[in-house]
Amino acid sequence: MEDNALIVLGCSSATPNSVRFPSAQILHFRSKYFLIDCGEGTQMQLRRAKVPFERIDSIFISHLHGDHYFGLFGLLASLNLTGRKNPLTVYAPEGLEELVRYHFLKTEQPFSYPLQFVALPQEPCACIKKGRGYEIRAIQLNHRVPCWGFYFVEEPKERKIQKEAIDRYDLSIEEVKCIKNGSDLTLQDGTVIPNAELTIDPVPAFSYAYISDTMLKPDIAQYVQGARLLYHEATFLHDLLPLANTTHHSTARQAGEFAQMVHAEKLIIGHFSARYKDLNGHLTEAKDVFENVELASDLNLYTLYKPAYSIWN
Amino acid sequence: MEDNALIVLGCSSATPNSVRFPSAQILHFRSKYFLIDCGEGTQMQLRRAKVPFERIDSIFISHLHGDHYFGLFGLLASLNLTGRKNPLTVYAPEGLEELVRYHFLKTEQPFSYPLQFVALPQEPCACIKKGRGYEIRAIQLNHRVPCWGFYFVEEPKERKIQKEAIDRYDLSIEEVKCIKNGSDLTLQDGTVIPNAELTIDPVPAFSYAYISDTMLKPDIAQYVQGARLLYHEATFLHDLLPLANTTHHSTARQAGEFAQMVHAEKLIIGHFSARYKDLNGHLTEAKDVFENVELASDLNLYTLYKPAYSIWN
Numbered sequence: 001m002e003d004n005a006l007i008v009l010g011c012s013s014a015t016p017n018s019v020r021f022p023s024a025q026i027l028h029f030r031s032k033y034f035l036i037d038c039g040e041g042t043q044m045q046l047r048r049a050k051v052p053f054e055r056i057d058s059i060f061i062s063h064l065h066g067d068h069y070f071g072l073f074g075l076l077a078s079l080n081l082t083g084r085k086n087p088l089t090v091y092a093p094e095g096l097e098e099l100v101r102y103h104f105l106k107t108e109q110p111f112s113y114p115l116q117f118v119a120l121p122q123e124p125c126a127c128i129k130k131g132r133g134y135e136i137r138a139i140q141l142n143h144r145v146p147c148w149g150f151y152f153v154e155e156p157k158e159r160k161i162q163k164e165a166i167d168r169y170d171l172s173i174e175e176v177k178c179i180k181n182g183s184d185l186t187l188q189d190g191t192v193i194p195n196a197e198l199t200i201d202p203v204p205a206f207s208y209a210y211i212s213d214t215m216l217k218p219d220i221a222q223y224v225q226g227a228r229l230l231y232h233e234a235t236f237l238h239d240l241l242p243l244a245n246t247t248h249h250s251t252a253r254q255a256g257e258f259a260q261m262v263h264a265e266k267l268i269i270g271h272f273s274a275r276y277k278d279l280n281g282h283l284t285e286a287k288d289v290f291e292n293v294e295l296a297s298d299l300n301l302y303t304l305y306k307p308a309y310s311i312w313n
Numbered sequence: 314m315e316d317n318a319l320i321v322l323g324c325s326s327a328t329p330n331s332v333r334f335p336s337a338q339i340l341h342f343r344s345k346y347f348l349i350d351c352g353e354g355t356q357m358q359l360r361r362a363k364v365p366f367e368r369i370d371s372i373f374i375s376h377l378h379g380d381h382y383f384g385l386f387g388l389l390a391s392l393n394l395t396g397r398k399n400p401l402t403v404y405a406p407e408g409l410e411e412l413v414r415y416h417f418l419k420t421e422q423p424f425s426y427p428l429q430f431v432a433l434p435q436e437p438c439a440c441i442k443k444g445r446g447y448e449i450r451a452i453q454l455n456h457r458v459p460c461w462g463f464y465f466v467e468e469p470k471e472r473k474i475q476k477e478a479i480d481r482y483d484l485s486i487e488e489v490k491c492i493k494n495g496s497d498l499t500l501q502d503g504t505v506i507p508n509a510e511l512t513i514d515p516v517p518a519f520s521y522a523y524i525s526d527t528m529l530k531p532d533i534a535q536y537v538q539g540a541r542l543l544y545h546e547a548t549f550l551h552d553l554l555p556l557a558n559t560t561h562h563s564t565a566r567q568a569g570e571f572a573q574m575v576h577a578e579k580l581i582i583g584h585f586s587a588r589y590k591d592l593n594g595h596l597t598e599a600k601d602v603f604e605n606v607e608l609a610s611d612l613n614l615y616t617l618y619k620p621a622y623s624i625w626n
Contacts, residue, residue, distance in 0.1 A: 014390075014391075014394055015356075015391045015394050015395060016356060016357050016360065016391075017360050018357070018360040018361045018363075021357060022387070040353055040354060040356070040357070040383075040384065040386075040387040041353060041354040041357055043328075043329060043353070044329050044331070044334060044353070044354055047329065047330050047331040048331045050331075064420050065420075066386060066387055066390045066420070067387075067390075070353075070383075070386050070387045070390075071353065073353075073379060073383050073386075074335070074353040074379055074380075074383045077327075077379045077380075077383075078327070078328045078329075081327055081328050082328060095419065095420075098419075099416060099419060099420070102415065103412060103416070106408065106411075106412060107377050107378075107379070107408075107412070
């Protein structure tokens, strides 16, 4: 699976229907697999998506409604059965650790791998994991129970130096390093060569924001400003805004509005209520506000540059 | 869905693969839906099978390995969300009630419906539910943890009286009742008319035995003797008998042997290890011993008289 790609494993809201599983996604990012939410059936969808269980780096659970974590029990048990040895960290709301440990204490063997839980922080936005060249932030959303979104952000990349420049100015390793970081070059005669003449733009850093479940909350936009790929829940169509407000969910139109606030490049909408068979209404409604939008669909793969496609037949 | 029909919702063993869900079945029997085991993903498979959640009469859990009950949490939560009011009884090994109640106490609203758990009895064979014209028995199997099979048995039906006999002998309501129960008729002149001349055979009573998970245990055969439709686990092929013995499972050949001991009419084999992609070996092996056998397959419907067929496309 290519880097900076997202596979939607489930995009239903609370009660699944015959074609949509509960929430779960796999993000392939910095050559790692991150599992975001883990609704019932996640392990079966991972099999279909051909994601090797043992490659999962860590798991992120947004909130403690069953449709976002009931699949964790089966997945953790299967990792045991398949003999995982690598440590696994689950970033989740406080309380999930106790539920999981209590359950397995009563029924199963001890885990074959070190299992660690990290409680999500009570801050509007906080870094929860830092890796080589990226970080992952948790962002407080506005749902009926404490709920977090996740923001996967690559560090800005170094500018690429033009090979001709190295030869022309006989650059030292130290000079190349400075130029890659954006410095101009001052020659011995005092001439300044602007950085733009020495370098080309790097591949833009990738970022992915997962915003589910929540009412539209414009405050949140600042924490994922410039997110290139954005998933936002769109449980209802806008005619059901009162219901969206009561249940602390969003409409497709609001998802589009959020993408506009954030200046995202591409929006994926999901977490659809089981009442909707046909999702064209959602697509149209979001598109009215934000052009580059795709519908989440189970076992579809999403990237920034290509249209989504199914990886399952 | 017709009566005396079984839908296999999942037929994998412990770790599911891309085409087989963990154990769960729906038996339509005496116009009721009985859910047998409830592995992860059961509620999604029920949607695909178009079984209305609220029609489920009761649930039978064979043992406390996750692949047989992890779907219970999602199903019970969805029954809450869809507003079930009818009571629901879960027949399960002791311990499951505490796990379920603890979980929902910590995370969810109280149930919208009366939820009752009945602990499976510590007896080789015991009636656990009696309804109009049928009973359901729990049978102790031989697995690594306490495990039960289930036997759904219709009461023998009354013989059907021939309409001509009523007219010919001018039978009273009382006489008809006795004849239907098998009595001969004694005329006023002392002549005895044998029952066979007055009646025809009734529709044979239906019975279904669910035997999973277990090592082959010939003792069990007596408790499901004459089961017309029989499901028996066949986790492995017979070349892996030592592994079957260690893990307290059966081979396809052993499933056939059990069907022969029971004098079943039709055998369904399932609970296949994820290592097997192609199941023809299982079919051949069981058929060597017992002719009328079908492979379990997710979302297939099984009856006594027709070949299995898929209800999902």
